[in-house]
Amino acid sequence: MNHTPSILSDHELHQLLAEDVPFGDLTTDSLGIAACSGQIRFFARDPMVVCGTEEAVRMFQLCGTKAHLCVPSGTAAPTETLLLEAQGSAGALHRGWKTAQTLVEWCSGVASSAAGIVAAARRGDASAMVAGTRKNVPGNRRLASKAFRAGGAVMHRNGLSETLLIFAEHRLFLGAECPAATLARLRRQCPEKRIVVEVATLEEALLWANADVLQLEKFTVQGVEEVRAALGSQAVLAAAGGIHVHNAEDYARAGAHLLITTAPHLAPPRDVQVRFGLAN
DSSP states (O other): OOOOOSSSSSHHHHHHHHHHHHHHOOOHHHTTTOEEEEEEEESSOOEEOOOOHHHHHHHHHHOOOOEESSOOOTTTTTTTTTEEEEEHHHHHHHHHHHHHHHHHHHHHHHHHHHHHHHHHHHHOOOTTEEOOOOOSSSSSSHHHHHHHHTTTOOOOOOOOOSSSSOOOOHHTTTTTOOOOHHHHHHHHTTSSEEEEEESSHHHHHHHHTTEEEEEEETOOOOHHHHHHHHHHTTTTTEEEEOOTTHHHHHHHHTTTTTTEEEEGGOOOOOOEEEEEEEEO
C-alpha cells in the first residue's frame, strides 16, 4: 500500500481514468482476458527526477489492483530504476496503464527540467533559488507545482490571491501616485506581505528600488549586473523572462537571487518503460 498521499483526490483521479476509459475497455473485454491475473511495472528508461508516482499508484489502487510505490517524487532515478508495480486483473491493469504512465512521464519531465535549472543556478551562486511561473496548462497547476518542488525549485506564485506583484499594467491605473506612496499604501494594507515590482529598465529599477523584490523582466545578464551594481543589496533581484538551463548559471552569478522560469512547463516528458507480466 502506498502511504504517501496523492495531491489529487480520489474523485479527481477517477475523472482522469474515466477520460481514457469512459465506457469500458473494448479490446480487453472483447478478447475475454479482463479477469486474467497479471502484473505491471514502471521503470525509468532514462535518468530522471521522478514525480507523480504517488498519483499513479493511487490510480492503480482505484482500479482494483494491489499497487506498491517503489520511488517517491523528488528522487533522482538512474536508468532501469523500478518506480512502481501493481498486481491485479488484466482489465484493471489495462485501465490504469496509459493514464498513470503519461502522468508520471509528464510530471517527471517538469521535475527533471527544474532540477537541471536549479543545479545550473547554484553553480553561479550556491544560495540562488529557482521559481516556477504559473504559466501551466490550465487545470494542472497542482501537479505542476508538485513537479517543480520535486526538482528542488519553488513556485513563484500559485495564483493572484496570496502575492503582491505590481506590473506595469497595474501602474497604468495609478495615475500620478509616486512609487513611495504606492509602496507605503501597500505596506499599510498588507503588512505581512513582501512587495514585488516588475521593472523593464535600469531607470525603472532605480525608481522602485524600495520594493522588497525587483523582478527584472527580460534583462540581459549585463543588465542584471548593472542593477546589482547600482543598488547593492538594497533589494532582492529576481530575473524573469527567458531563464533556462543554459543561462541560469550566468544570471545567478550576475546577482539575481531568484530565477523565475517557465521552461520546465514546456519540458519534454521523461520516458517510463512499462512491463507487463503474468501473475506469479
